[in-house]
Amino acid sequence: MSIEHVDPDVLAALRDAVGADDGGESALGWPGVHAFEQRHGVVLPEPYRSFVAEVSDGSHAGPPEYGLVALGDLPSDYGSDGSERDLTRPFPLTGPWLWEGDDDEPDKDRLRSVFDDGSIVLGTDGCGMNWHLVVTGPHRGRVWMISGEGAMPFESGFAAWVARWAAGEPWFDAG
Template sequence: MNLDQADPVELAALREAFDVDDGGESALGWEAVHAFEAEHGIVLPEPYRTFVAEMTDGSHSGPPEYGLMPVAELPDDWGDDGRERDLSRPFPLTEAWVWEEDPDPSEDIDDVLDQVYDHGSIVLGTDGCAMNWHLVVTGPHRGHVWLISDVGALPFGARFGFTTADPGFAGWVRHWAANEPWHDAV
């Protein structure tokens, strides 16, 4: 998983999976990507960075179930608690965590949950019912895709034991394109 250099093979697979053939009209463009990164103090991981700059910034076709969100948007069911999302602060998790079943929740669980939802990730989209896919943009899991719901968070990829797919944005999309329901195995 190369987060700094786009792999032409991965980019071709992304183009094919999303069937993007509009001459780049739905893409954000490099100037807008650089402005977004500067505004948030981040650099988007590859191949997602090139994908939104050159192919498309969002798609009505999946993944996830309700389509891919534009880079700066949140799902309709996200809520409006007034908290500011800070993409430059590290995403706090490095392993799956089901806080609803945590036998020994720490006293500061609300602070950690705020970080899980609001630090270091962009929302790729939703499968509904508050099950949102995130792409980590800062922290030790930069470049990894996570499923974050109202009860827990889970990293995507074979390395984490929850699927046979490769990790990262390209692996997540390839898995979806192959129509393998990985979440049935969790």
């Protein structure tokens, strides 16, 4: 998985998977991607970066269940307005964390960091189960499922996550 350079075949597979055959009209464009990156102090990982610039900035078709949200947007069930989000602070996890049902109350600062630091939200499967793409920290380029109960990494990055969805394979056994 390369998060610095995009393979044209990977980008074509992403385009086919989400049905983005509008010639890039739904894409954000490179000036829009560069403006987002400058505003937030990050460089998005490939192939997501090229996907939103050249293919589509969001998709109602999916993935996930309720579609991809546009770059920087949050699903309607996110639970906050996103004002605490900081993409320059590293995403705090490198392994799964199930905080619901834990006997100890989770550290509030760490919990806030899981939701707000170092990741963009890709979309939702509903009920607060949101998919994030890590943009800062050791898991940069990896996709994570974060819900009200816990967080777990997906097997790889954006392209593998989309391919699994397009093939109709479940996500829950991919960690």
